[in-house]
Amino acid sequence: MYTSYIGRRLLMLYRERTGEDLTARQFFEQQLYPLFYAHKRYLQWVPNSPFAQKVAQGNLVAGKTESDIQLATFHHKVASVVPDASFVIGFPAAGVEGTTSGQVSNIGPKIDNEDIYCSWIGGALGVGVGSGFSLLISEDDVLWTLFQGWKHYRTYLEQRPGLKGNQIDTWNGHWLAHSFNRHFEPNHPLDEFEIKLVETAGVLSIPTREWVQILFSLAYHYPDQNLMAYAYCLAKDNKTIGFVPLQLGSINRLCDLNSKLFLFPEAVQSAGTDALLRLYATHYGFARACQLGAIGLAAIEPAKLRDYVGGPDYAPKPLSIKTEEAAIQFAFQQIWILAMLNNQELYTAADRLAEALHQFTQRNDHRDSGRGKKNLDRQAEGVFVRNRAAFIDRLTDILAESGSQAGSYLDVFDEAVRQATLMPVDNFPLFIILTRFRYVARQSQGSLAIPTESSPA
Template sequence: MYTSHIGRRLLGLYHQRTGEDLSARQFFEQRLYPLFYNHKRYLQWVPSSPFAQKVAAGNLGGGKTEAEVQLATLHHKIATVPPDASFVIGFPAAGVEGTTSGQVSGVGPRVGTEEIYCSWIGGALGVGVSGGLSLLLDEDDVLWALYEGWAHYRTYLDQRPTMKGNQIETWNGHWLAHAFDSEFDPNHPLDNLKIELTDTAGTLAMPTREWVQVLFALTRHYPTRDLTAYVYSLAQTNRTIGFVPLQLRGIRKVYDLTDKLFLFPAAVQSAGQDQLLRLYSVHYGFARACQLGAIGLAAIEPAKLRDYLPSAYGPAKAPSTKTDAAAIQFAFQQLWILAMLNNQELYDTADRLAGALHQFSGTAKQGKMNLDRQVEKVFVKHRPAFIERLTEILEEAKGSAVDYVSLFDEAVRQVMLMPVDNFPLFIILVRFRYIARAAA
């Protein structure tokens, strides 16, 4: 029950940083319950729990509020009832027929009451990301940032009377990206917090944060480390992905390419790297990215990159840079390829080859459109065909003042030295640099 472990970790951090030595039950009663459940709008919804059950009017005697009765019911269940998902976060449902029930065992789990309260604490520390999954991260700075964010979520919610509650994991994703941003000011924690709320029939809601943005936030905070996340979903049907390595040092390579900001439209270059990275979109959903075995540089492949390589389904599309949004995505695709190739010499070779091809397409021996088509034939998926197309261009360009032979020889040498898997990335980069020249 990993939620209990994470809850106990926060409990230890709380004691370490505040000096207050609270038990799990005391922490729940004094820190979590007042923020989460002692309000009309909760911060977290736990299905079938006492907080999800309406209190009968007959149980409200003696001046007790509904929330107080629900809290007393939770304490009673924890003390007397065998544990199940209705009051232990991350546990299977009671019985054997529910969609969230676990495998039947004659032994039965032995779970102490402190562990149960810890599961509520840990369950409130899940970081929700796009794709309906959440992450638990066993890192001091992450846990403490999320804990401090709870109170700000309550403030944020109270300031918006038409906003629905029960989105703590979604909030955690936004808050973590915000708290680890280079512009975050702890003295004014809600400044620059930008969440584009959706409006459905007059009710506001937070959309889930894109998973790549959460990864970028972690990369900013841990530039020289890799982490491990526990990935799961607790919903109508529970889902467990398991422990997934987060290879942040690989993702950091995107940050290290600050000298390539010239690839972006001039109008947005001054925005800075962090602002631009907020516009990054990815090819993989988070569940599919986890199937790669680790979340690293390969997992953050930019969206639509594969459209620009010929396939069995048809010819490659031509990238468009007519709008700023398209040009920004075009720049991200080039940055990612450069990071994957991890070789400045390959970039220089690709750029010089693109320049030579652009010069060739501008010659007047035959119609410009025919020359463009001949150049487009160079952008193929396999090395032998690539070399054959360059040879055809050399035949066509005989007698030219441009030294195509040395430029093409350099490209072929690099292509033959690189791993086969890198060639498609190299050829897309050449095509991108060619199109960038044509659009200039």
């Protein structure tokens, strides 16, 4: 019951930072319940819990609100009923025929009442990452930041009558990404905080923050750390991915865009790192990314990159960077490859090779013939193959074609071949696609074409 552990962590943190020695029940009554359930619209919906059950007319008592009666019912169940999912967050359903009955066992420790209250505290600290999944992260700064965001969610909800409630995990994702932003001002926490609400059938809701954006914020706050997160989904059918390592150190290599702004269109270079990172899109969804064993650089592979790499069953698509959106994704794809290679020499070799191939296609002795120019373009494109032996053969063919000008390409080709033979097999396709990207940038003669000497720091 990891929710109870997380809840207890926040409770201990609360005691340390406020000096108030509250029990879990007291914390629930004083801090969580007034914000989450003492209103018509809740911050969190727990199916079949006392707060999800309408109070019968005959059970209403003079001087007591419906919320008061629901709270009393909840306390009664905690004190006297065998724990189940209706009032313990993260627990299996009662009985053996529910959708979570596979979790049921008659072996296990007795659950303390304090642990039940802690499960509600911990259950309110999930960070929504899409497809119904949430993360629990046992880090003091994360837990305290999310706790501080609860009151802002209540205010945000009350100020928007058309906004549905029960989205605490989704809110937590937005709040964490905002609070761990490099421009966050603790004394003015709502400055620059903005959510683009979506409308469905006349009802407004908060969209889930992209999981990669939450990782970028964590990577900024913990630049050299690897964290452990617990991934789960509490819905009609509970799902548990389990503990997933977050390799934030490697992800941070991609987030440092200051030295790589030259790869982006000039029109967006002044937008800043945070604004640019919000445009990043991934190939994997969150659940699929977890199947890689850890959330690191490989898991945040840019969307559509594989279209340009090709595979055994399909040829690579032609690169097009005619629109600003395409140019931005083109830049991110290059930056991700640079981060994966993590080798300045490989970038330099790829960039110099791209320049040499570009110069090869501009040879004056073929300018008078459109067919000849197309043949040169085709020959240069032929270098971008996934097989190292074929790659070397294609470079050799270009040297032979170049005749007296071969000497101007020889050093660059030699270095490219040297790097290709020394690098791990898995890196070679990345080296090839990076070279192709740099080549297309030059061929496009647009804002992405950069001088040969430009390179990331």
